[in-house]
Amino acid sequence: MPSLWQSEANQKKMIALWRTLAERYASNPWIGAYDIINEPNWGFEKPEDKNGCAELTNIPLKKLMVDITNSIREVDANHIIIMEGNCWGNNYNGVFPPWDKNTAISFHKYWNYNDQASIQKFIDIRKQYNTPVWLGESGENSNLWFRDAIRLMEKNEIGWAWWPLKKLGFNNPLEVKTPAGYQKILNYWDNKGEKPSTDEAYQGLMELAINLKFENCIYHKDVVDAMFRQTRTNETVPFKKHLAKSGASILAVDYDMGRNGFAYFDKDTANYWVANGGKHSSWNQGRTYRNDGVDISRQDGQVYVDHFESGEWLQYTISSPQGKKFNLSLLLKNKVDGKIIFECNGKKHEADAKSNDLWHEVVIKDVSVGKGKNVVRIKVSTGDFNFKSIHFK
Numbered sequence: 001m002p003s004l005w006q007s008e009a010n011q012k013k014m015i016a017l018w019r020t021l022a023e024r025y026a027s028n029p030w031i032g033a034y035d036i037i038n039e040p041n042w043g044f045e046k047p048e049d050k051n052g053c054a055e056l057t058n059i060p061l062k063k064l065m066v067d068i069t070n071s072i073r074e075v076d077a078n079h080i081i082i083m084e085g086n087c088w089g090n091n092y093n094g095v096f097p098p099w100d101k102n103t104a105i106s107f108h109k110y111w112n113y114n115d116q117a118s119i120q121k122f123i124d125i126r127k128q129y130n131t132p133v134w135l136g137e138s139g140e141n142s143n144l145w146f147r148d149a150i151r152l153m154e155k156n157e158i159g160w161a162w163w164p165l166k167k168l169g170f171n172n173p174l175e176v177k178t179p180a181g182y183q184k185i186l187n188y189w190d191n192k193g194e195k196p197s198t199d200e201a202y203q204g205l206m207e208l209a210i211n212l213k214f215e216n217c218i219y220h221k222d223v224v225d226a227m228f229r230q231t232r233t234n235e236t237v238p239f240k241k242h243l244a245k246s247g248a249s250i251l252a253v254d255y256d257m258g259r260n261g262f263a264y265f266d267k268d269t270a271n272y273w274v275a276n277g278g279k280h281s282s283w284n285q286g287r288t289y290r291n292d293g294v295d296i297s298r299q300d301g302q303v304y305v306d307h308f309e310s311g312e313w314l315q316y317t318i319s320s321p322q323g324k325k326f327n328l329s330l331l332l333k334n335k336v337d338g339k340i341i342f343e344c345n346g347k348k349h350e351a352d353a354k355s356n357d358l359w360h361e362v363v364i365k366d367v368s369v370g371k372g373k374n375v376v377r378i379k380v381s382t383g384d385f386n387f388k389s390i391h392f393k
Contacts, residue, residue, distance in 0.1 A: 005042050011064055019071040026076035033080035033104060035136060036068045037061075040086050052086035057094040061086055069100050082106045082134065089136060098131050105129075106136035111274040114148035116156075118275075123156060135160040141171065142283035143226035143291045144260050145270040151231045162227070166217050170284070171291045173224050174217035179207035222290050225257045236263040236315060239290075244320040244369045244392055252305040252378075252387040253289055253296050255314040265313045266293030297386075304388040310338075313379035316390070323371045329361040330378065331388040338383015344369060344376050359388060 004010045018036060025031045040061050043049030052058070069081050081103045085092040089108040098105075105125060112118050126133045135153050139146070139162050153160045166174030178186075181204025187193030196204065210216060222239065229237070236258030242250050256263040266283075270293070273280045284290065286297035286306055294314065295307040305314065330340060334353055342349045342364045353362045378387070 003042070005044070005060060011067075014064070015067050015071045018068045019075060022072040022076035022079070026078060031079060033082050034072060035082040035084065035106060036065060036072075037084055038137075039088050039108065040084065041088065042086065051088065053091055055086050055091055055093060058086050058091065059094060062095050065095075066099050069103075073100070077102075080104050082136065084136065092125065096125070096129060098129055104132040104134045106134045108137040109135055109149060110138060110140055111271055113272055113275045114145065114152045116152070119152065119156065119158070122158075133158050137161060137163045139163045139172070142270040142293060143223060143230075144283070144293060146223065147226045147230045147259065150227055154231065166212070166214075170220065170288050171223065173220055173227075174214070175220060176208070176217055177211045179204060179211060181205075182208040220291060222257050222292065226291070230257075230259055234259055234262050236317070238317040242316055242318045244318050244324070244326065244374065246326070246392055248392045250316060250318070250390040251303070252314065252389055253294075253303045254316070255294070256317055258315075260293055263315050264292060264294055265311070266295070267309065267312065268295075269293035302388070304386055306386050308380055308385040308387045310380050310382050310384070313341075313377050314387075316376045316378075318369065318374045318376050320369045320371055320374060323369065325366050325368050327393040328364045328367050329391045329393065330364070331359055331391070332362055333357060333359055333386035333388075334383050336383060338385060339381035340383075340385070341379040341381050342367065342376070343379065345374055350381060353383060353385070359386075361391075 004014065018034065022034065041051045042061070043052050044055055044058065044060050046054060049055065065083060072079075072081065079102070081100050083095065083098065083103055084106045085095060088110070089106050092105070105122065107122055109118070122133045125131070135158055138149055138160060150160060164172060166172055166176055168176050168178055181196070181200060183204075184193060184196045185201055185204050188195050225237070236256040239257050240254045242254070258264075260266060260269050268281055269283050271281050271283065283293045285295040288298045289296045289303045294305060296303055297306040328342065330342070330351075332340070332353055334355055335357060336355050338353045340351050340353055340362060342351065344367055347368065349364045349367060351362050351364050378390070
């Protein structure tokens, strides 16, 4: 089928569709606006410019949006019309000025820096045309990037929407679990497995549909915490309740929730490849369990901190019913000799960790834990570790 931009008939269908939708929802107060075309992404002047980022005029895009707007206004004078530029909503060359008094300008923001310069052109457009600006789509990054992007929007009084609420993958509020049958389809598409039968493919897709239900998703509270609480405070909160008592264990991955430099410190915290000339970076190399800069891997159903490197640290809030001294052991793997610092309420204990490719204990003796709340930090002084857990003895 020809593209929308290669078919006048398809464009007329789109215009008619929007008129029908507007007619239906014209008096509906729950509909905020009509986003009439998402990410046009088309090189009108140069076909090789497949996303339209170099487009200088955007004449067909503007014409279609004006025609759709006129069609909507025949039946609905109430709702906002959202304009969206070429190149993921970021190229508005030739589109302005707005042609309708009740419009908003949408842009999308991914994988670039969260500084004022990254959005200044939309601030300028808003001021020039006295038209609201809306971040219509963003996400697909680390908790730190989410927090910084949302703070930037709210500082500049720009509303925002997130993409997506749920999908396959760990860096969303809700993670859709990948069923084995669907994974078989993915493996076939990637030339990593045999072609599933028709029945197997159908079953895999139906299992995926069931997993899409809200109640079957994995809720990532650390993502939501970064998007809302962390945008307003640097305070940390426990990820889980930890008690200091003999025989108790704390998983390394259950460090506190909060910003980099407050709840943890890691050297790689987000992906800025759009601003870095296409150079990708991974914040959580294992891409599982949590969405901070901390690297987490999963093996045989168990999760642990990976690539725990010199200078990096993790913080844990630990409660104790009474003041007491403990011997503590850290379960580690490390290919070279290193040093680990265990800090409790500011008092530091350093321990040597001899190289060992197997999980082994590094013991720290006579650690004083106070009654009530205690703040513990595990820091790598030198070396590179896998870190699984803390044990109280």
